[in-house]
Amino acid sequence: MLLCIQTIEDPQERLLFADVYAAYAGRMLALARQKLHAPADAEDAVHQAFLSLAERFSRLAKLPETQLEAYLVVTVERKCIDILRQQARRDGAPFDETAALVT
Secondary structure (H helix, E strand, O other), rough: OHHHOOOOHHHHHHHHHHHHHHHHHHHHHHHHHHHHHOHHHHHHHHHHHHHHHHHHHHHHOOOHHHHHHHHHHHHHHHHHHHHHHHHHHHHHHOOOOOOOOOO
């Protein structure tokens, strides 16, 4: 989380980001663990999602809570898909692009 906060310049936005992180990190990690087999991969997906949020936080912080949560859910799921694609390329196994990961 420290890396994420360092990308945000405004001190008030940093505090708000820390609040968002505390509120949603557990739920996003549980979601990523449903999609990915390795706990480290799930943590990586969540970290990447929050880094993406931090890079756009000045705009996204203005969203209503439900839309912000939806952004995080979609971003975590996309990061999980990216990890699954990387694993499929590495292992030489085909990745089923039609498999529904979005819940």
